Amino acid sequence: MLDSKIPPGPLEEKWTKYKGSVRLVNPANKRKLEIIVVGTGLAGASAAASLGEMGYKVKAFCFQDSPRRAHSIAAQGGINAAKNYQNDGDSVYRLFYDTIKGGDYRAREGNVHRLAEVSTNIIDQCVAQGVPFAREYGGLLSNRSFGGTQVQRTFYAAGQTGQQLLIGAYQSLERQVALGTVEMHTRHEMIELVVIDGKARGIIARNLQTGELERHFGHAVLLCTGGYGNVFYLSTNAMGSNVTAAWKAHKKGAYFANPCFTQIHPTCIPVSGDHQSKLTLMSESLRNDGRIWVPLKQNDDRKPSDIPENERDYYLERRYPAFGNLVPRDVASRAAKERCDAGYGVGSSKQAVYLDYADAIQRYGKIEASKKNLGNVSAEEITALGKEVVKEKYGNLFNMYEKITGENPYETPMRIYPAVHYTMGGLWVDYELKTTVDGLYALGEANFSDHGANRLGASALMQGLADGYFVIPYTLGNYLSDEIGKGSISTDHPAFAEAEKNANDRINKLISINGKQTVESFHKRLGKIIWDKCGMARNADGLKQAIAEVRALREEFWSDVKIPGSIDEMNPELDKAGRVADFLELGELMCIDALERNESCGGHFREEYQTADGEALRDDSGHMFVSAWENKEVGNWVLHKENLDYEVVKPSQRSYK
């Protein structure tokens, strides 16, 4: 049984007491301690900047050409914080409760409460950095609502919140680079973890520009490398997002937790053809004002504007009157799939539903007309005024939709369909964010800890920044205080040589296969298996098939993949091959985990376990645990469990009706 090391005492005092009693490292000693940070998204950039400010010697790595490119930048809608600026009854407890409930009671109470506590500090910190959050005319911060909540606690910067938060963290990071506390390595990828006497002591990084392997020592290693959604091939992740660093750590002893908990986001632009390389999200914030519907009649080929109001099925409003279009993501995604599978889908593929802004445009138009005291206004004027308001709120998203589809969403409803977006699973960490390898930490989406089986909208940014700005600066000291007298370990140590040799052998093996099929073709086939059998709905038979198929595909990959070029130059195909090879192992583990979890919860929907009206049916007596998998060898894992104890919240069937 795994020990999460949640501090004792009442829930709301745990973090305060922990901070008050945790061991510290004095400033003179911090200068002697080296920390490796892999990944420079919200979690990595905020951690590297904060630790640099504290005086540690930090080395940060990213595979992109600049830390500002990390995929946190693409987050659109917002960031939650329990500020209660709207006086609508929000509190730390409510944010905590909503997150636990939204996660379908598969997250740790202690971690989630801490997350809710520090959420308010994050907003203050970001404002101080100059993040231009949306403001009201009085000059104060503006909020909007998001799925799974009944208060307005989401802070935002148009539809570019992730960008603005990341630029804030990036600027803080670059400031530390200038001050010499952080050494930044761009276009570098971690491909091995170095473990010495049971402790993480460094990494082998590959310089993607030259192909050279480099050894880097650290007293501690922080993985802030994001999620593994690209195992599905098509996802809203960036093309380069990958599981490699986390997977290498997994193979060196870090347990991988809840890999089957993946989030399918309900509102993405549908697939348009086989050429598709990625999917684009339309922010959840659009569900604030947009209404989702399908025709009441099956296979209705009429244009949306020709379908009268009484022949439309606003199925979310019908099924979930209390939350309506703002139900959590897992619920909204499954409901869309249910309608499309039943033959009510729209568009040429029939794998889409409408997201309609016509009502919102009218509503805003009337408010504007009244605000401006316009008196007698025509219907056209109201529509024009309404469009202006919608443009200010969601303009960049509407533009993006138009560029991709060629349709004007101000005139015709958007077509949307669920797509892979986020992974709640990740490296198992304890309360201090430490993995099962001493000295190895995982932050942000790369760990598993705070979102249970389903993440609420606007909570990923919150967690990434919480871990980096306000958690790791405290918890890391507790480990490093024991390392003060130990000095650096030379990278000539045999463990470094061995890790480098392993990495080198693997790269040479990959390039020498010289088969017939491209890396991309293998990735597409893997994605299809996982999407079909371990996607929005899973069943035991399908999962067993998928496991066999992924194993066969992995063998085929290692005997027939074709990688052009050489290893000592910039070779994006080689980089991709290493990542796909790791996805081919992770994909199997996801299916094994999904098969093991004989219940439905959050994003994990096993068809065998549902209520009479098609809602997820949890099994709290048999599955109230975190699955943490230990890797023995390729294709062989051992399951460890961490029991989840609910001291404050009483788990019940989630209801959004």
Added chain:
Amino acid sequence: MNLNLKVWRQKNSKTEGRFESYQVNDISTEMSFLEMIDVLNEKLIKDGGDPIAFDHDCREGICGMCSMVIDGRPHGPWQGTTTCQLHMRAFKDGDTITIEPFRANAFPVVKDLMVNRSAFDRIIQAGGYISVNTGNAVDGNSLPIEKDNADDAFAAAACIGCGACVAACKNASAMLFVSAKVSHLALLPQGQPERKQRVTSMIAQMDKEGFGSCTNTYACEAECPKEISVMNIARLNREYLQSSLSGK
């Protein structure tokens, strides 16, 4: 549709480059421009050739990693659009498309269409931040900001750091990029304490990196995928003058 491509190929920064011609067939108008290159690369790999290296990541127009000059225009023919968001609807059957890397002394070619834009990071290091350590912040609402200022700061902060402004400019000037950051921070009360020092340091670093001077042709604004306004350059000039007069 079928297209002819003339693509810049260059092994690395030390070798000379050249254009090579390729034919791509059966391209759907639904494809993005980068998906069209994916198709070509898959074919090149299968035929034993060398795929074209290009930078890209988010493919939704926000990370700023994709670049390319397409038919003489950074990010191609669509207004306010990154290369990754450009779709093949923009072209017609039989077109010949010329694809080059961003060209500037300060952006050396890494390979083919990839360039090194780390000069931008170093300009930010010179002062493109507010010096506030984690934990120093006051309550977010204790600092009201006039909505117009907040909106203008946001509009400047929307810069994605792609470098199209440099590639578009005949002088390879980075003024739009630098001015966007200077404006973003100068418009906010949080940015005031370092305001004068910031603009001088960033300009000094910009010059040191080898970017050219601004001669007000506004090509940068015309080609910026995020439509960052040249008003920011005017603000930068005012900031710089004030800073110089105050001796900072």
